[in-house]
Amino acid sequence: MAKKKSKIQTPTWLLEGEAESKTKKKTEKTFKVRRCPKCNSDEISVVIGEVGVWECRECKWKGKDVNEDELTEDEFMIYLDEKGEEVA
Numbered sequence: 591m592a593k594k595k596s597k598i599q600t601p602t603w604l605l606e607g608e609a610e611s612k613t614k615k616k617t618e619k620t621f622k623v624r625r626c627p628k629c630n631s632d633e634i635s636v637v638i639g640e641v642g643v644w645e646c647r648e649c650k651w652k653g654k655d656v657n658e659d660e661l662t663e664d665e666f667m668i669y670l671d672e673k674g675e676e677v678a
């Protein structure tokens with residue numbers, strides 16, 4: 591799913607989520623999702639033996655500047671759902 595910075599309408603659930611997080615900030619759990627800056631895949635992993643270097647399994651990109659998304663628990667669940675990842 592490509593992330594676009596255009597002025598498309600923010601989904602209602604997202605607006606609601608923002609309002610909610612202001613009232614109960616303390617308990618909000620966030621999950622960090624790292625993505626490849628080249629192909630936006632989350633199939634990236636750290637390179638063993640190289641500190642802070644990531645490698646993309648999809649396009650073989652390698653570097654330190656990965657994209658980071660911070661998701662709330664709800665967003666993270668949606669993310670996993672879209673990803674279709676099976677919980678082992």
Ligand SMILES: [Zn+2]
Binds near residue numbers: 628629631647
């Ligand atoms: Zn990639």
